[in-house]
Amino acid sequence: MIKTIRPILSSYFQMIVYYLGLYEEDMAQVVKQRKWACQDCILRSGNWCSKKKHASVINYNHKSLFKNKATKVIVGCGCWLKAKVFYQEPKACPLNRWKQFNLK
Ligand code: SF4
Numbered sequence: 181m182i183k184t185i186r187p188i189l190s191s192y193f194q195m196i197v198y199y200l201g202l203y204e205e206d207m208a209q210v211v212k213q214r215k216w217a218c219q220d221c222i223l224r225s226g227n228w229c230s231k232k233k234h235a236s237v238i239n240y241n242h243k244s245l246f247k248n249k250a251t252k253v254i255v256g257c258g259c260w261l262k263a264k265v266f267y268q269e270p271k272a273c274p275l276n277r278w279k280q281f282n283l284k
Pocket of ligand 1: 221224228230273276
C-alpha cells in the first residue's frame with residue numbers, strides 16, 4: 181500500500197512545485213509532452229484517465245505481420261491527469277504513450 185501511495189503523493193507534490201514556478205525547465209518540457217500525449221488519447225475523459233474507457237491494442241509478432249497477433253484490451257487507470265503527468269515512472273501510462281517522456 182505504501183509503495184503505491186508514495187509515488188502518488190510525490191506526483192501531487194511535484195504538481196504544486198510546478199505551479200509555484202519552481203520546476204526545472206527540462207522537466208517542465210517533459211510534463212508538457214505528457215499533457216500533449218494525453219490530449220488526444222482515447223482513454224481520456226476531461227482531466228481523467230477514465231476507467232470507463234478502453235482501447236483494444238493489437239500486438240503483432242515482428243516476424244510475421246499476420247500471424248501470431250494478440251489483441252489486448254487496456255482500460256484507463258482512473259487517475260487525475262493534472263497530477264498524474266508528474267508521476268516519475270513513464271510506464272504509468274496504460275497505453276505506454278509516455279515511454280519517451282521520462283522525468284528522471
Ligand atoms: S495517461 Fe496514457 S492512457 Fe491515460 S489518458 Fe494519458 S496518454 Fe491516455
